[in-house]
Amino acid sequence: MTQQQPRQIGSDGRNLAVTPEQAESVWYRRAIDEELDATRALDERQLAALRINHPSILAYRSRLLGGRASSGGYAGWTEFLLDAYGPRRSCLSLGSGIGRVESHLLGTGFAPSFEAVELSPAANRCAGERDGRIGALSGDLNFVQLPERRYDFILCHGILHHLINLEHVLGQIDRALTSDGVLLVYEYVGENRWQFGSARLEAVGRAVPGACIRSPRRHAVRGFESVRSGDLLGLLDHQFGARCERAVGYGGVYFPFVVGADDRAMHLIDGVIRADEAAAQSGELTPCYHMGVYRKTGRPPARARAWSDEELRERLAPARPLGVRAIEELRRSPAGPTLRRARRAVRGMVRTIRGVDQMEPAV
């Protein structure tokens, strides 16, 4: 079998793009460390300060997804869940972070409790302290095995775009749903590693004449951020498309703007959002965000194409300039922990002074 051929499900019992053996590699381990670092660096206050959580964007999302005039937080767009599907009995969240969405859904009475699987033990502690009804296990979802027909609600809020073994995970989700189960997906589905296409960048340029928006440098997008986001819509459609109950796409213009704009351009966000809505309605651009509600289909998962070790390295750790590599060596040295603390402190100060720094998560 060549690397380009799909791995046969059943030939080795696995349907994986990356194997557990490859997950032991230095590149994969480094991405894990970067994910854990990113989770440690963001608390509730810092999340609220991210550009992606700008009040105009939250109001736009509420209006588009929930039909509400304006609302912060999750209330504006998750209300339909309780009306259409609530309350649920047995709920699972994948990549629950610090439990923001879960605690909201517990508060509305939609869910009685949440089981969860999340990489970061620190985030899990935080989620449990926030609400004792969130019971999160620490683990790597790329290799998750879920119990069959166990959950009547599964939440994927900003996690699938961090995963590599998407075919496997989507198959596991379908298997774990009860026959009346519901899957809610809210994800970044734009270009892998935020390497925006020219049509998208031109659309931003038309919305904000004079703005020069570029994709971030590839090596600057760390961890598993958006590692296969470009494949997500197709794979969701394969696994769940036959039983899709709601699907909304948007963010094709405002997301690259938010990632690439200078802080001083942020006052132009309302014009960018108008362009975003026009693009979403006309379908002229593929979306960067997708919200979907799906039911169990029982379909066999799509077949995963195995990544070679070279592909794993190239995707997770593209060549970094010399200066960046030197800093990374320093981080791995005994002085690493002190440097990390200093970096966090400087970042905190930068956020306080300027709002937020350039690279931020997609959710």
Ligand SMILES: C[S@@+](CC[C@H](N)C(=O)[O-])C[C@H]1O[C@@H](n2cnc3c(N)ncnc32)[C@H](O)[C@@H]1O
């Ligand atoms: C963008 S955050 C979203 C967190 C949360 N769902 C929210 O919306 O606040 C992505 C989360 O995925 C977790 N994560 C990343 N890769 C993972 C993996 N391979 N297995 C489990 N969790 C992972 C990170 O630790 C982080 O908490």
